[in-house]
Amino acid sequence: MSKILQIVLPLALGLFLIWYAYSRFTPEQLGQLRENFLKADYTYIWLSMFFGAFSHISRALRWNYLLQPLGHRIRTPNSIMAVSIGYLLNFAIPRSGEVSRALVATRYDKVPFEKAFGTIVAERIADLLISVCILFTALFLQFDILWGLVDTGNINPGKIGIIAGAGLILALVCYGYLKRTKSAPGQKIKHFISGLKEGVLSILSMKHKGPFILHTLFIWAMYVLMFYICIFAFPETQHLSFSETLSLFVVGSFTIAFTNGGFGTYPFLIAGAIALYGIDYTIGTSFGWIVWISQTAVIVALGSLSFLMLPVYNKSR
Template structure:
């Protein structure tokens, strides 16, 4: 009963948050601003949006191709079409139930390519570790490139930077103490966390020791370059956003990524936070809102289209098996 309740909360709460933010955003707009939003959608250059969607589709294909590099050392290989459709279906299901896509990916390959479920799921976890590493690197790059802007913002709002530095040092010390505790503890909880951390470490080391590690790393970089480009190219769809630099766009990309990672595909939260963040770069709030919605809708359209087509084609493609 508790597990069912927890799953319901995980699904309903992000959707409720998204709906609330949509309602909250649009109740603030005047009728004139709502008309401006419509005009923004009409005047956008959708050529850049289509290019962005192509980049998104390429990232899915590369992710499917990369998957076999992890399956091969385990003695298995999935057909590329099945891998691509499994990835597409996984992305689609993540919109409904966060993190359910990873399970569905493994189930598809288990059913149609006879890969044991636990092995297929283990390779997906290893993938996620690699993706987490790249996303953290992008976060630090964005923070370093936009350090002056963030510092100026804190100064404008009279945020005590000395206290923030002390808080950061305190956080590092707490993490070190917690790690010492994990190494020495014999409690069930501590052992579970320690084993999880060791599992992450083993996953990263297995990537570095695999036979085709450079191809795997190359595809990983390509996937994230496509992610960044599919966002950055949309900057040119609006005259008001064309002045945004690549480093500024990278920081906005990071903001959007957080909403997608922690909610149902960023529903409601993505346009809201993008509009708030883009204000830092002198873009009008209505333009920022339009920009956020167009980027989110175009990315969502790719996921929904490829996911639904994969649902239909998967049984047909494997009809002889």
């Protein structure tokens, strides 16, 4: 039941937000939304989708650089399919895709689960550093706009700090318990954490740091490009500067990171952010939907194909 609720409740919330947002549109605005979708230049949308696919492939290739110091390797097709399936599963349960990636590596390439998962955590640390750099760059270039979104969204930094502090205290308590316990479950957990730690620290011992860094930069360049190129799909958004587009990208990234792939929230938060630049809300909504649908289409297409092809490719195993 808990697993069902984890899937159903976020999707139900997303559907409610979609209904609530559209219930506020007048018939004329709904007609304008349809016209916006029809007049968009989909050449740029297709380019955006190609950039998204390239980022997935690069992420799959980057993974092996972290596995090599551990004495393991995942075959490239399996790596690409594992990454694609992971993105797809994140739509159902946030962060479940990381677990599924490690399970694919364990099942088909005999990589110990805890080590595979540790390398994925190491990847996320590298990605976090890049995303923080992008965030601070956007704040430096467009501070007033981004802070205005935080202010109007009633986001309380103090509450976030309290939650983070409580999480840290809980982690310290768990660490103290595991350090002293002699129980069998405790020993299993310590063994898992040891393998996880080895996977995370593989980022320090890998031989090919240069290619890993280049792949990381390429992945995030593709992320930014697949968003930026979409502004040329509408005449009303073509005048947006790169710094303005970067601030919109940051808003969208946070939406995707903390929800089921931005389902039900991404288009309307992007519309609210883009309205601060004087662009009509219906244009912003259309822009947000087209960006979200195109990114989602890549994930669904690659993820579904990978689900079908993974057992076929590994038939002998």
